[in-house]
Amino acid sequence: MNILAIDTANNFLSLALHKDQSTHIICEDIGNKQSEFILPKINQLLTENDTKLQDLTSISYNAGPGGFTGLRIGLSVAMSLAYSLKIPLYPVNMFAMYHNALNTETNSIIALDAKLGQIYLAGFDNNGDYLIEPQLINPEQLSSVLSKHNLINDDDTIITGNGWTAYTEIFNQDISSQNIQYIESNYPSAATMINLVLSGKSQPCAAHEAELLYLRNKVALNLEEQKQSKQ
CATH class of the missing domain: 3.30.420.40 (ATPase, nucleotide binding domain)
Incomplete structure (x- = not known):
């Protein structure tokens, strides 16, 4: 399997490519510039490892929870690539990433x-x-x-x-x-997403079925409630 993993849930753009039983990683702190850097960095990761988009067999994405805008950027790119390449997506949530990284x-x-x-x-x-x-x-x-x-x-x-x-x-x-x-733990890299896909802990879905893990459905209401509580 040639798997591309995409994580844009916070300030880090974390990417991983699993190819020939090896996993290669790019992880950079880019703040809120995921939309600007995600495609160039994916291209860099593939080029450095002599891989073309057409060589990918699946894509994994961080389904959250995390920063809403960042998650949407990662999901959008993952869906677009999976749809055009006709390959499955593997959603991985943040909780599973932390657990896997603990080993x-x-x-x-x-x-x-x-x-x-x-x-x-x-x-x-x-x-x-x-x-x-x-x-x-x-x-x-x-x-x-x-x-x-x-x-x-x-x-x-x-x-x-x-x-x-x-x-x-x-x-x-x-x-x-x-x-x-x-136990203090660092933010898990996209390599943990690869591990979860390979171990069968993430189930594949078609591009049009991809979703994020929404645990807070009423952010605007919560903010309004906070304002009211201060009056």
Whole structure:
């Protein structure tokens, strides 16, 4: 399989190409200029590895959660390429990327900063299957969610993600004594998307079926609610 992976969920443009059992990566901090650089960088990655677009057999994209504009750019490019090349897409969500990058045999809780005073949350067992389905919660709800899934005082559970560092004070009050270990992790590269496709953890879809993982459906309403709460 010749797989191109595309991640534009945040300030980094992260690309990976899997070819001949090797994975090649480009990852650059480009701020909000994904639309300007994504096609030239894809061309660079392919050219450096003697690959043509027509050689690709599938494309993987980051389905989120993440920056809305960046995700839409990545999805648009992935869909356009997949449609023109008549090849399948493999959506991979951010939670699965973090879990795969941990390379751990324990349960993992992924907490990502969702802004607006909330976090995106999901949990995995050591096989990479969901213990906690992706959801949007308030930081104060984390302890109760973990308790509901019997993950409090569990020696085989670790937590990671920038959601923890964003709301450390709240979490420390609620679960600091609950025997859950926090592990700092870097943002996972697009190579983790390749790993998830090759391991069968991502299911293919046609270009016209591609979607993003939307956990917050009413951003405008939430902003308005915040304004009202301050009046």
